[in-house]
Amino acid sequence: MRPDILFPLFAPLTSLRGIGPKMAPLYKRLCGEHVVDLLWHLPTGMIDRGYSPKLRQAEKGRVATLVITIAEHAPPKTPKLPYRIIGADETDQITINYFNAKGDYLSTLYPVGAKVAVSGLIDRFRGGWHMNHPDYAVPAARRSEIPRFEPVYPLTEGLSGKMLRKSAQLALEKAPELPEWNDPHLLVREKWPAWKEALRLAHNPGEDNKTARRRLAYDELLADQLALAVIRRHHRETKGRALPGTGNLCKKLEAALPFSLTSGQRQAIAEISANMKAPKRMLRLLQGDVGSGKTIVALFAMLQAAENGAQAAFMAPTEILAAQHYARLSEFLKPVGIKVGLLTGKGRGKDRAETLEKLASGELKLVVGTHALFQDEVEYADLGVAVVDEQHRFGVNERLRLSDKGRGVDILVMTATPIPRTLTLTAYGDMDVSRLPDKPAGRQAIDTRLINMERLDEVIAGVKRAIAKGARAYWVCPLIEESEKSDLAAATARAELLTRSLGANNVGLVHGRMPAEARDKAMAAFASGTIKVLVATTVIEVGVDVKEATLMIVEHAERFGLAQLHQLRGRVGRGAAKSSCLLLYDAPLGEVAKARLTMLRETEDGFRIAEEDLRLRGPGELLGLRQSGAREFRLADLARDGDQLEIASDDAKLILSRDPELQADRGKVLRILLYLFQRDAAVPLLRAG
Secondary structure, three states: OOHHHHHHHHOEHHHOOOOOOOOHHHHHHHOOOEHHHHHOOOOOEEEEOOOOOOHHHOOOOEEEEEEEEEEEEEOOOOOOOOEEEEEEOOOOEEEEEEOOOOHHHHHHHOOOOOEEEEEEEEEEEOOEEEEEOOOEEEEHHHHHHOOOEEEEOOOOOOOOHHHHHHHHHHHHHHOOOOOOOOOHHHHHHHOOOOHHHHHHHHOOOOOOOHHHHHHHHHHHHHHHHHHHHHHHHHHHHOOOOOOOOOOHHHHHHHHHOOOOOOHHHHHHHHHHHHHHHOOOOOEEEEEEOOOOOHHHHHHHHHHHHHHOOOEEEEEOOOHHHHHHHHHHHHHHHOOOOOOEEEEOOOOOOHHHHHHHHHHHHOOOOEEEEOHHHHOOOOOOOOEEEEEEOOHHHOOHHHHHHHHOOOOOOEEEEEEOOOOOHHHHHHHOOOOEEEEEOOOOOOOOOEEEEEEEHHHHHHHHHHHHHHHHOOOEEEEEOOEOOOOOOOOOOEHHHHHHHHHHHHOHHHEEEEOOOOOHHHHHHHHHHHHHOOOOEEEEOHHHOOOOOOOOEEEEEEOOHHHOOHHHHHHHHOOOOOOOOOEEEEEEEOOOOOHHHHHHHHHHHHOOOHHHHHHHHHHHHOHHHHHOOOOOOOOOOOOOEEEEEOOEEEEEEOOEEEEEEOOHHHOOOHHHHHHHHHHHOOOOOHHHHHHHO
8 A cells, every 4th residue: 555545635624625824724623634634524414405395385494495587686775674586486486685795796696587596494474485595596407506415514603514515525535545444244244335435425414324424433433442452562562671669668658648548549559569560561541530549549659660760750731730749749758758840831941950950860750740741852861650640631642752751661541530341441442450449538428419590699698608617619610701602601701790799809710711820820829718719611620639629519510421520529528628519500401411410419439420421421422532632533432232332323323243353454453543544643653563
């Protein structure tokens, strides 16, 4: 296979006719920058233009394609009125309305006396038929140019459906014919088209495209699993090193801890220690519910590396989390006599230069940071273990870049999102897994209550009483700004209301669009107690640790997923004081929303919640994209069915059994990863392996 066969897929979208410098940012915002991104931006619906009645038999409120004779034009007397065109068939007449249109253009489009085919939504108004701004208007002789079926795509402001459909068809023309990677017997049995034909059918939903979308869903899942296979091979073929440790530092740490380790923590520490003692590289996932003590387990692994004279790096996804971990680890390690460094993209000057120098010389054994930990300028004397916090926020490529900073680096990745056992292998098939099923002793249960939004004033009054007694509260809203299309509360508007009720000095605001510095400042003010109520979007979902916070209010809780609500609730109950979580909802609740909120009220068991989340909505939203952390599956969804995986694409389903016949050889692994390119990690992995 020639590599250049793939070049058209990764050509910039600006190579397509009609996408210039002005339009390119709109496409980038919607789907990406390359032709392949547009190919995978698939329709979510369809318009059927096959309804072609005579006007007397027409049904209002339907999309219809009509052939009419133009009788007259009625230009508007004032700019606010529409330009009207009167047309008729043998049975009745219809008015075509255009707002803010140019008369010269319409005179050319609709010549008086000519027969014209128009397609659009028809309706009745004041006893007559009307069609506003037809989607199509062509001479009757060219009626065949109006498509019978028309795909409906997700759009962004400034980009019309017509423009996107045209660009998608141009992208399909660029898609190359690729050699088949699936087994022939599978294609015959499932009646699947070839890859390019499947893409064409998926973008033309009027045709029989269920099998096409099913094939693409299968390809997506197959690519995901083959990517894991390449990762496993790369990991197993890279030489590891034994880091047996002496146990001295770990014993000092345990003796100094202000609490006792749980049985789950001891088990995980033992499993990780055994991996590190072996000459093979460790790649282990540490799963733990909110507040289960994953950081302490990771610290024991880092100290075991230090006992061998090696270094350890702890990578967090944001500067806020990195700073929090740095502060906590520094506190734990004071009695042990080990110093921790901090390295983020924000730090500059003397402190940063000193940290880099100490890492390069080996004087600094432990470092906490963000993506800055694997930048080119960062050198380690002997990196032995890398800990990756919030694994789902990072891609495989980032994990590999950090491990490439040393020789045979052991990797421990952590996630605070509980994952059902039925999905762990699929999600993290390249890793060994340790679980922390219990929480540290002394943690109190969180009182979770469901409250109708109609009682908002009562809730605010309750918050006012609580902060007067010294409490601190999170108030989470799902949006940042008011939207005409949404009835969701906006964080900015809610912050203003709470400021009026609770006082300007008591309320702060954080959201994802704020500059990092302003966000850090607000978080620090809340952590120190300068402000008592922090209004936020879901930027506080994971990792934020303010032990004094005892009250969590989630507005429009019915709009959140179970796992997300569980993570938000986990921001409180981290100290000794009793904590509460108020889930505000709009009535009436749908069945699924009611089941979600009832489950939250009944249990704090994150793994039980995750299983219920899987049952209610499938794993796509629960897990996100396992390898890049950037987006979810586009077509595939999974549900457990005995010893099989059920792959659903729209209303079409395919059972993919765990059948050895479906295993691909090395050549197929490489081909499918290149062809589908579903993961950002694919190319770096192929280079590395």
